[in-house]
Amino acid sequence: MELSPIGLVHSSIRSRSDMPLQGVSAEVEIFPGYVAGLEGIEDNSHLILICWLHRADRSVLKAVARKISDDLPEKGVFSLRSPARPNPLSISVVRLFGVREGRYLLLEHLDLIDGTPVIDIKPYQPGWDCVFSAAGHDRTEKIRRMEPRDYRSSLIREAVNYHGDVCRGVAIGVRITEAATRILDCDLRHPGVVVAPGADPCILDALIGITGATPGNQRLRCSEGRRYAVSSSEKEVVFRLLAAPQSVDDIFAAGETSLFECAVHNRPQPK
Template sequence: MELSPIGLVHSGIRFRSDMPVQGVDAEIEIFSRYAGGLSGIEENSHLILVCWMHEAGRDVLTAVARKVSGDLPEKGVFSLRSPVRPNPLSVSVVRLCGVRDERFLALANVDLIDGTPVIDIKPYQTGWDCVFSATGHDRTEKIRKMGPGEYRAGLIREAVNYHGELCPGVAVGVRIAEAATRIFERDLRHPQVSVAPGPDPCIADALIGITGASPGNRRLGCSGGDRYVLSCAGKEAVFILREVPESVDAILAAGEASLFDCAVHSRPQQRR
């Protein structure tokens, strides 16, 4: 087996310990002899980036998601996205922001340190690569150990991945999701969490992207009014919007009480 790097990552992050969970903006330099392979790449909004994590250990089979918390349970590396693994390949979906001089790619959400060798690039194709119905482990314990800023960043990414942009409606959906997580004390992707969005389609998209609710899994309904309702295990949280700022930054900085009224009720549990 022989791998030849096709380029390098140029990132402002030089140490693995400094890398945010959500990654950073970075530039990929493709070596001149491979530049022809980029023809047509600007037609894609997102790419699959395959890199070699050259500073990662290769003799580890169990690890902890330490970027979240050092006291989370240890798991096998094949059930984690840890850089330490027998063959330290990084496979990640990144957003293409632009192409410069026919061989430099401006990317967002890159979680690779400066100087990381690039092995391959593929176009991300929604119909094939997105499995919206996919399930994974319950992230409740991990969420509890996250800082509020880190958790919000994750919610924003899930909402934007589904909706397409961070607009005011998506920002409101993120704030509702933050409050619901606190109320239910549970990962909102849990099968017991259901959503009945109100009339704003952007807020609805955000809540769907964050929770994974759909009509097919019977977790998505309709509130039938101007309310946004999330339910879980006999508890219902009803959100009614107040005057919402027009700026995303203002929405993310505002106190919850200025954005919406929230009432929590008990409700009978339904059998699925």
């Protein structure tokens, strides 16, 4: 089995320990002999980047998600996205912003250190590559241990992956889900979490993208106007929107009480 790198990552991050959870903007240099393979690549907004993690420990079969916390339980590397694994290939979905000088790809959300060899590039195709109904493990414990800024970044990414960009409605949706996660103390993708959104379509997109709730899985219910509700088996959190700032940055900087009124109701439990 022979692999020949087609390019290299150029990043401001030179150590895995310095890499932000959501990655950074960076470039991929494609070697001159492979430039012809880039023809048509700018037709795609997102790419699948396959790289070789050249500094990874290849002897590891169990690891901990240390980017979140050292206290999380150890798992097999095939159930984690850890760089340490027998064959340290990375698969990253990245956003393509442009091509410089015909062979430098300008990318966002790249979590690869400077000098990482690039093995292959494929176009990301939503109809095939996106499994929106996919289920994973309950992330509640992981979320509890995340830094607030990292959790917000993950919510923004989930919302934007569904909606397309960070608009005012998406920012409000992220703030709603931040508060709901804290109050309900659970992963909002849990199958027992139900969402009742109001009238704003951008907030609705954000809530669907973050929670995975849809009419078909019976987790998306009807609401109206400026009322938004998120509920678990034990509690319901009702948000009534106030006059939020027009700027996305101001929405993220504002206190919750200036964005919405919040009421918590205990749900009756079966006897």
